[in-house]
Amino acid sequence: MTDDIIDQNHQKLLIIDFGSQVTQLIARRVRESGVYCEVHPYNRADAAFIDDFDPKAIILSGSPHSTHWDNSPRADDSVFTRGLPVLGICYGEQTMCAQLGGAVEASDDREFGRADITLIEDSPLFEGFGPVGHEERVWMSHGDRVSALPPGFKVIAKSGHAPFAAIADEDRRFYGVQFHPEVVHTPRGAALLRNFTHTIAGLTGDWSMKSFKDEAIAKVRAQVGDKKVICGLSGGVDSSVVAVLLHEAIGDQLTCVFVDTGLMRQGEADEVVTLFREHYNIPLVHADEEKLFLEALDGIDDPEKKRKTIGKLFIDVFEARAKEAGGADFLAQGTLYPDVIESVSFDGGPSVTIKSHHNVGGLPERMNMQLVEPLRELFKDEVRALGRELGLPEAFVGRHPFPGPGLAIRIPGAVTKEKADILRKADAIYIDEIRKAGLYDKIWQAFSVLLPVRTVGVMGDERTYDHVLALRAVTSVDGMTADYYPFEHDFLGRVATRIINECRGVNRVVYDVTSKPPGTIEWE
Numbered sequence: 287m288t289d290d291i292i293d294q295n296h297q298k299l300l301i302i303d304f305g306s307q308v309t310q311l312i313a314r315r316v317r318e319s320g321v322y323c324e325v326h327p328y329n330r331a332d333a334a335f336i337d338d339f340d341p342k343a344i345i346l347s348g349s350p351h352s353t354h355w356d357n358s359p360r361a362d363d364s365v366f367t368r369g370l371p372v373l374g375i376c377y378g379e380q381t382m383c384a385q386l387g388g389a390v391e392a393s394d395d396r397e398f399g400r401a402d403i404t405l406i407e408d409s410p411l412f413e414g415f416g417p418v419g420h421e422e423r424v425w426m427s428h429g430d431r432v433s434a435l436p437p438g439f440k441v442i443a444k445s446g447h448a449p450f451a452a453i454a455d456e457d458r459r460f461y462g463v464q465f466h467p468e469v470v471h472t473p474r475g476a477a478l479l480r481n482f483t484h485t486i487a488g489l490t491g492d493w494s495m496k497s498f499k500d501e502a503i504a505k506v507r508a509q510v511g512d513k514k515v516i517c518g519l520s521g522g523v524d525s526s527v528v529a530v531l532l533h534e535a536i537g538d539q540l541t542c543v544f545v546d547t548g549l550m551r552q553g554e555a556d557e558v559v560t561l562f563r564e565h566y567n568i569p570l571v572h573a574d575e576e577k578l579f580l581e582a583l584d585g586i587d588d589p590e591k592k593r594k595t596i597g598k599l600f601i602d603v604f605e606a607r608a609k610e611a612g613g614a615d616f617l618a619q620g621t622l623y624p625d626v627i628e629s630v631s632f633d634g635g636p637s638v639t640i641k642s643h644h645n646v647g648g649l650p651e652r653m654n655m656q657l658v659e660p661l662r663e664l665f666k667d668e669v670r671a672l673g674r675e676l677g678l679p680e681a682f683v684g685r686h687p688f689p690g691p692g693l694a695i696r697i698p699g700a701v702t703k704e705k706a707d708i709l710r711k712a713d714a715i716y717i718d719e720i721r722k723a724g725l726y727d728k729i730w731q732a733f734s735v736l737l738p739v740r741t742v743g744v745m746g747d748e749r750t751y752d753h754v755l756a757l758r759a760v761t762s763v764d765g766m767t768a769d770y771y772p773f774e775h776d777f778l779g780r781v782a783t784r785i786i787n788e789c790r791g792v793n794r795v796v797y798d799v800t801s802k803p804p805g806t807i808e809w810e
């Protein structure tokens with residue numbers, strides 16, 4: 287998939303996915319140590335694929351399956367005959383044992399959560415951890431366990447309920463761990479993975495954002511030639527990075543379209559237009575479509591209907607503006623790696639739609655344009671690093687994500703201009719206080735929600751009957767899971783007072799303390 291994007295000279299590591307919830311974290315940890323890697327589902331990683339991918343090492347992920355179930359997934363047999371180092375994690379360890387002549391059984395003593403392992407043999411996998419007898423905190427999540435080792439293997443660590451907590455065949459460089467080194471709850475997990483990639487597999491960590499940038503630019507030039515590209519620019523991190531990268535690659539063949547939906551944050555339109563027109567000299571169409579969006583949303587209170595209405599309008603506006611700009615052959619998008627991985631469903635099984643994220647995926651068919659997606663190998667934090675490499679101002683690179691449907695999904699119930707104005711003002715105060723308190727960069731995303739609930743208050747001896755505003759702030763790594771940010775009470779009190787004093791229409795402020803799951807980050 288990406289061979290033509292990533293220079294063949296990079297050393298690559300292949301992660302074979304058996305459907306664990308945390309496979310993406312393996313990729314993150316490996317990349318953090320400078321090793322380029324990709325995740326591919328086990329049923330696609332056949333011998334021909336692996337030949338073509340040409341990895342220097344292989345990691346087998348965990349899985350919800352058990353090796354003793356019928357038709358449980360297996361690694362392609364060639365994984366073990368290539369002379370490559372292999373690390374099996376949890377199910378990966380189990381299937382390695384099952385495939386190489388060992389045995390796995392369901393265990394009565396399941397281990398979920400924290401556990402301590404004891405090192406019982408020296409091994410490069412635990413280099414730097416401590417002598418034999420050393421105890422190490424790890425995170426487990428398994429109900430099965432290895433019960434007999436394949437020929438050539440030895441045990442290098444054990445835990446209370448997993449006598450084969452870590453195993454090794456040092457000659458063939460095959461390793462298995464029952465615990466999960468990829469999660470942060472295994473404090474020295476990253477060091478273990480680095481021992482595997484660097485010490486055992488001899489990888490040098492030759493992947494950097496600088497090299498990614500140069501290759502991505504070359505790749506865009508090769509793909510686009512002298513044709514025209516349009517890029518939907520929201521001012522968010524992803525599309526800003528795409529725009530600047532493309533501008534560097536193809537100069538004035540690029541036109542950006544910023545759609546002002548009337549549902550943007552305070553000052554957003556000005557900031558985006560100023561940066562891209564004045565600092566970058568990138569041709570930018572500023573489509574002021576507030577009226578169009580607000581009219582189309584009039585009276586719609588169902589969240590999914592709102593999202594779909596907005597998604598369709600984006601398509602219409604892009605189409606119309608591209609035509610005005612003389613047409614375009616390519617459409618650039620800020621698709622990220624998690625979107626790519628998630629769109630390849632593990633068993634092909636349908637998953638539930640929680641909410642239809644606004645995306646421009648429907649665009650290409652209708653607009654007959656080819657996609658340019660230079661970020662499709664990157665995680666959000668890598669996109670930020672790339673933005674810095676490209677010299678984008680910190681104000682853009684460090685920005686909290688902002689959803690395409692904007693304030694519309696932060697106004698439960700029907701959207702009106704009046705409500706959007708109140709919300710915009712309140713939100714600006716909230717963010718201003720967060721910045722003043724030096725908390726902006728500690729929070730992954732913060733915003734306000736204008737509730738369709740009015741409550742009674744008293745201000746200046748007058749009765750008021752106004753809206754409730756909810757404040758939200760979360761910490762997260764990638765938006766997939768999140769926790770609420772634990773503000774000091776003083777801070778919340780200060781924000782509430784300012785908002786109620788300065789925003790006519792709001793007389794009560796509450797703070798949302800729901801994590802994700804069970805909540806989602808946005809309210810709709």
Ligand SMILES: Nc1ncnc2c1ncn2[C@@H]1O[C@H](COP(=O)(O)OP(=O)(O)OP(=O)(O)O)[C@@H](O)[C@H]1O
Nearest residue numbers: 518519520522523524525544545620687688689690
């Ligand atoms: N107001 C807008 N005008 C033009 N394009 C938009 C607008 N809002 C969203 N898009 C397009 O939809 C894509 C997806 O939006 P999304 O919010 O996921 O990314 P982003 O805005 O670039 O970054 P971030 O996630 O940090 O907000 C964007 O990359 C952009 O191409």
Ligand SMILES: O=c1[nH]c(=O)c2[nH+]cn([C@@H]3O[C@H](COP(=O)(O)O)[C@@H](O)[C@H]3O)c2[nH]1
Nearest residue numbers: 642643644687688689690691765806807808
């Ligand atoms: O571009 C986008 N279009 C959308 O329709 C959309 N809905 C949610 N989000 C953002 O995605 C992250 C996770 O949000 P949820 O927990 O609400 O699903 C959070 O960062 C949300 O702001 C969107 N981004």
Ligand SMILES: NC(=O)CC[C@H](N)C(=O)O
Nearest residue numbers: 348349376377428429430
């Ligand atoms: N996390 C995992 O990979 C679990 C593997 C297997 N399902 C078990 O319970 O042991």
Ligand SMILES: [Mg+2]
Nearest residue numbers: 520522688689
């Ligand atoms: Mg955005």
